[in-house]
Amino acid sequence: xxxxxxxxxxxxxxxxxxxxxxxxxxxxxxxxxxxxxxxxxxxxxxxxxxxxxxxxxxxxxxxxxxxxxxxxxxxxxxxxxxxxxxxxxxxxxxxxxxxxxxxxxxxxxxxxxxxxxxxxxxxxxxxxxxxxxxxxxxxxxxxxxxxxxxxxxxxxxxxxxxxxxxxxxxxxxxxxxxxxxxxxxxxxxxxxxxxxxxxxxxxxxxxxxxxxxxxxxxxxxxxxxxxxxxxxxxxxxxxxxxxxxxxxxxxxxxxxxxxxxxxxxxxxxxxxxxxxxxxxxxxxxxxxxxxxxxxxxxxxxxxxxxxxxxxxxxxxxxxxxxxxxxxxxxxxxxxxxxxxxxxxxxxxxxxxxxxxxxxxxxxxxxxxxxxxxxxxxxxxxxxxxxxxxxxxxxxxxxxxxxxxxxxxxxxxxxxxxxxxxxxxxxxxxxxxxxxxxxxxxxxxxxxxxxxxxxxxxxxxxxxxxxxxxxxxxxxxxxxxxxxxxxxxxxxxxxxxxxxxxxxxxxxxxxxxxxxxxxxxxxxxxxxxxxxxxxxxxxxxxxxxxxxxxxxxxxxxxxxxxxxxxxxxxxxxx
Numbered sequence: 001x002x003x004x005x006x007x008x009x010x011x012x013x014x015x016x017x018x019x020x021x022x023x024x025x026x027x028x029x030x031x032x033x034x035x036x037x038x039x040x041x042x043x044x045x046x047x048x049x050x051x052x053x054x055x056x057x058x059x060x061x062x063x064x065x066x067x068x069x070x071x072x073x074x075x076x077x078x079x080x081x082x083x084x085x086x087x088x089x090x091x092x093x094x095x096x097x098x099x100x101x102x103x104x105x106x107x108x109x110x111x112x113x114x115x116x117x118x119x120x121x122x123x124x125x126x127x128x129x130x131x132x133x134x135x136x137x138x139x140x141x142x143x144x145x146x147x148x149x150x151x152x153x154x155x156x157x158x159x160x161x162x163x164x165x166x167x168x169x170x171x172x173x174x175x176x177x178x179x180x181x182x183x184x185x186x187x188x189x190x191x192x193x194x195x196x197x198x199x200x201x202x203x204x205x206x207x208x209x210x211x212x213x214x215x216x217x218x219x220x221x222x223x224x225x226x227x228x229x230x231x232x233x234x235x236x237x238x239x240x241x242x243x244x245x246x247x248x249x250x251x252x253x254x255x256x257x258x259x260x261x262x263x264x265x266x267x268x269x270x271x272x273x274x275x276x277x278x279x280x281x282x283x284x285x286x287x288x289x290x291x292x293x294x295x296x297x298x299x300x301x302x303x304x305x306x307x308x309x310x311x312x313x314x315x316x317x318x319x320x321x322x323x324x325x326x327x328x329x330x331x332x333x334x335x336x337x338x339x340x341x342x343x344x345x346x347x348x349x350x351x352x353x354x355x356x357x358x359x360x361x362x363x364x365x366x367x368x369x370x371x372x373x374x375x376x377x378x379x380x381x382x383x384x385x386x387x388x389x390x391x392x393x394x395x396x397x398x399x400x401x402x403x404x405x406x407x408x409x410x411x412x413x414x415x416x417x418x419x420x421x422x423x424x425x426x427x428x429x430x431x432x433x434x435x436x437x438x439x440x441x442x443x444x445x446x447x448x449x450x451x452x453x454x455x456x457x458x459x460x461x462x463x464x465x466x467x468x469x470x471x472x473x474x475x476x477x478x479x480x481x482x483x484x485x486x487x488x489x490x491x492x493x494x495x496x497x498x499x500x501x502x503x504x505x506x507x508x509x510x511x512x513x514x515x516x517x518x519x520x521x522x523x524x525x526x527x528x529x530x531x532x533x534x535x536x537x538x539x540x541x542x543x544x545x546x547x548x549x550x551x552x553x554x555x556x557x558x559x560x561x562x563x564x565x566x567x568x569x570x571x572x573x
Contacts, residue, residue, distance in 0.1 A: 015211035015317050020219070021295030026134055027127075029284020035063070035126035036188065036278055046110045048157045049086025056109055057089050060154050063129055067136040069093050076167060080160045081383035081390040081521060088156040090164045094174070095135045095150040101304070102174050103297050104151045104181040105131060105290070106165060106245055108158020112391060120273040121158060123188030127287045128152055134291065147298045148179065158185070158245055161388025165245035169252040179304045180209050180297050181249045181256035187286040188278030189261030193217050193225040196258035197233075197312070198242040199250025200523075202458050206255045206305035207317050212296050213257050213289075214315075220289040221282070225259075227312050235499045237309060237320075238458035241518070243389055243503070255305035259286055309458075324457040331449050331460065334467040338446050341439055341471075350436040354552030357560065359440050361419045361553060363537035368415045370533055372408050377520035379404050387522035392504040397517050422554050423544075433552045438474060438545055444538035445470065448531050456528065462492035463535065470542050479548070486546035490539065 043056040061071045074090040091109075107124030132152050135144050151174050155164030165183075169175050183196075195213055197205050204210075210227075217225045228236065236242070242250065249256035261282060309320030345352070376382045381404035383390055383397065390397065429437070445466055452459045466489035473485050494508070501511035518524040544550035554560035 015207040015312075015315065017215050018208055018212040018296040018300045020216070020292060021299055023295060025220075025288035025291040025295075027130055027284060027287035027291045029280050029287060031133075032123070032126040032130040032283055032287055033188070033278050033280040035129050036122040036273070036283075039125060040120070040122045040273075045114045047083070047113050048080065048088055048110050048160060048163075049083060053110055053156070054089075057091060057154075057156075060091055060109060060125065060129070064091075064093055064132055064152075067129075067133050069095070069132055069136055074167065074172075078157065078163045078167075079385040080157060080163060080388070081385040081517075082394045083160065084385075088163055088167070090156055090168055091154040092168075092172075092174070093132055093152040093154075095132075095146060095152070097146040097149040097298075099148050100177055102149045102151050102178045103146075103294055104153060104168075104175065104178045104249075105184065105294065106153045106155055106168075106181060107184040108155045108162070108164060108245060110156055110159050112159045112393060121185050123186060123273050123278055123283050124184035125154060127184050127187055127283065127290065128154060130287060131291060131294070149174075149177075150294070150298075151178070155245065159391060161386065161390055162245040162248045163386060163388055165248040166251075166386075166388060169249045169254060175249075175252070175254060177304075178249075178254055179300075180206070181246065181254055182213070182290060182293060183245045183249075183256060183258040184260075184286075184290060185244060185258055186260045186273055188273045188280075188283045190279040190282060191261040193221055193223060193282075193286060193289075194260050195225050195227055196242070196244040196246055196260060197228065198236040198240070198244070198247055199256075199307070200240055200242055200247045201251050201253075202237045202240050202309055202320075202456070203250050203253065203307040204237075204310040204312070204320070205246070205250065205257045205307060207308075207310060207312075209255050209257055209297075209305050210312060210317075211315070213259065213293050216292040216296065217259065217286065217289040220285045220292065227314075230311065230313065231495070232499050232503065233311055234323075234458065234461050235496050237311075238456070238461045239496055239500070239515075239524075241389060241500070241523075243391075247389070250307055253307050255307050259290060261286070327457050327460040327464070328453045330464055331446075331453055331467065334449070334471060335446060337471055338439075338442055342443065345435060345439050348432065350432050350439070351552065352436050352440060353558065354433065354554070354560075355436040355440040357553035358423055358437060358551075359444060359537060359541055361422055362540045363444075363534060365412075365416055365419045366533040366537045366540075369412055370529065372412055373516055373520065376404060376408050381405060381408060382520040383517045384520060389523055390517060390521065392506050392510065392514055394517070397510070397513050400513070422560075424551055427555070429551055434545060434550060435474060437541060437550050437552065438470075441538040441541040441545070442467075442470060444534055444541075448535045448538070451531055459528070462496055465489050465491045466535070466539065466542075473542065473546060482546040486543055489542070 043052045045052040046056045064071050072092045077085055078088050079085045107128040108121050109125050111120040157163035214225050244258040246256040246258040311318040311323050377384050381400050449463050469485045469489035497508045497511040501508050519529050
C-alpha cells in the first residue's frame with residue numbers, strides 16, 4: 001500500500017491553463033436575457049415531441065437565421081422514459097474556421113413542462129444565440145472567422161437524459177473532429193457558478209479544459225466555480241453517472257464540461273433556470289466567460305483535448321492511474337487474510353458444503369429479485385426506453401404505480417419465505433458452522449472485489465469497507481459489536497446512495513429507486529448489476545451471522561432433503 005500511496009501523492013500536480021485571448025468578450029447579458037424571455041413567453045412548455053417543442057425549434061432557427069447564419073436540422077425518433085417514442089430535432093449552426101478542428105458549444109432547447117421549471121434552459125439557449133451573434137456578418141463586411149470551426153448545437157431532450165447530445169456525439173462528423181465541448185445549462189440562476197465534469201464512462205475532461213474554464217469564470221465573476229467534491233468524483237467514477245449533457249460527450253471520449261449555476265442538492269442534474277426572473281448580471285458574466293473560454297481554445301496550439309480519468313483537488317489533480325492502483329492494492333491485505341482463513345478452515349475440516357448451499361440459496365433469491373425488477377419494467381413500474389439517465393422527476397420514479405410495487409414486493413416475499421424454510425434452523429449453529437458460513441460469504445465478496453479490480457477499479461470504493469469490516473467479525477462476541485461491524489461494511493453502497501441523492505435532490509430511498517431505473521433503462525451495465533446481486537447475497541449471509549440468525553442449509557444435513565422445487569418436479573412426473 002505504501003508505494004501506491006506515494007505514487008498517488010507524486011501524481012498530484014497543478015493543472016495547466018490555456019492563455020486568455022487579447023480580445024475582450026462582447027457578450028451582452030441584457031440581450032441574452034431578452035432572448036430568454038421571448039422564448040419562455042412564446043413557448044413556456046417545450047416538452048420533446050410536443051407542439052411547443054416544435055414551435056421553439058422554429059423560433060430558434062428563425063432567430064439565428066435573422067442574424068445571417070445558416071442552420072441545419074437533424075430529425076430522428078427516440079424512446080424516452082415518461083414520453084415514449086417521440087420525434088426530436090437538433091439544430092446545428094456551423095461557423096467555418098481556418099482549420100478543420102471544431103469547438104462545440106451546446107445548449108438544450110427543451111424543458112420538462114411549465115410545472116418543472118428547474119429543468120428549463122432558456123438562458124442556455126439565449127446564450128447560444130448571443131454567442132452566435134458575435135460571429136454573424138457585420139453590416140457590409142465579412143463575418144469574423146475563427147481559427148477553428150465553431151459548432152453551435154441547440155439540442156433536444158436535454159431535460160430527458162440528453163438524447164440530442166448523445167445523437168450528435170455518436171453520429172455527427174463534426175463531433176469526431178471536436179477538440180473540446182462546452183455545455184451551457186442554467187446560466188441565469190443567482191447561485192454560485194459550477195462546473196459539471198462527470199461522464200457516462202469513468203473518464204474526466206482534460207485538465208487544461210477544466211482549469212481554463214475555471215479561470216475564465218473566475219475572471220468574469222470574481223468567484224471560483226465549484227467543482228464536485230472528492231467523494232462525489234469517486235462515486236461518479238465508480239458508478240459512472242452524469243445528469244448533464246457533458247456526460248454524453250465524455251461517454252464518447254470527447255472532452256466536455258458544463259457551465260451552470262445551481263442550488264444545493266441539484267449538482268448532477270443542472271438546475272436550469274429559476275422559477276422567477278433571470279439574474280441578468282450572472283447570465284452576462286457566464287456568457288462572457290464562455291466567450292473567453294472559446295477564444296482560449298481557438299488560439300490554443302495543439303490537437304484534441306483528451307479524456308483521462310483524474311481526481312480534481314481544487315487547482316490540482318491526481319492521475320487516475322495512481323488512484324486505481326491504490327484501490328487495487330488495497331484489496332491485497334484482505335486477499336492474504338482470506339487465504340489464511342480458508343487454509344485454517346480446511347485444516348479444521350469445517351463444513352463448507354452447507355455454507356455454500358446457504359449462499360447459493362441467498363444468491364438465488366437475489367437473482368429472483370433482479371428478475372422481478374425486469375418484470376416490473378415490463379409492467380411499467382420502472383422506466384424503460386433509451387439508455388439515458390432520466391430526470392429524477394420522471395413519473396415512474398417520482399410516483400411509481402403503488403399496485404405494481406405491492407405486487408412485486410409480495411412476489412419477492414413469497415420466494416424469500418420458500419428459501420428461508422431451508423435456511424432457518426431450530427438449533428444454534430456450532431462455531432465451526434458459523435465460521436464456514438462467514439468464510440464462504442467473505443470469499444464471495446472477495447470474488448466481487450477481484451472482478452471489479454480487473455474491470456472497474458473505481459467501483460472498489462463501494463466494496464472495500466465490507467472487505468475489512470466483515471473480516472473482523474468473528475473476533476467480536478457481543479451483538480452490538482457484530483452489528484456495528486456489519487453496518488460499517490455497508491457504508492460503501494450507503495454513502496454512494498447518499499451522494500447520488502444529494503446530486504439529484506432526492507432522499508436515499510429515491511436514490512435507490514433511481515439506481516434501479518438506471519438499470520432497467522440499460523444505462524447501468526447488466527454485468528455490474530449481477531456483481532451487485534452477488535455482493536448483496538454475501539451481505540445477507542454476513543448479516544444473518546452478525547445478528548445470530550444464521551443456519552447451515554437444511555440444518556447441515558448431508559445430503560440435504562429435497563426442497564420445494566425438487567418435490568414439485570417429482571410430483572409432476
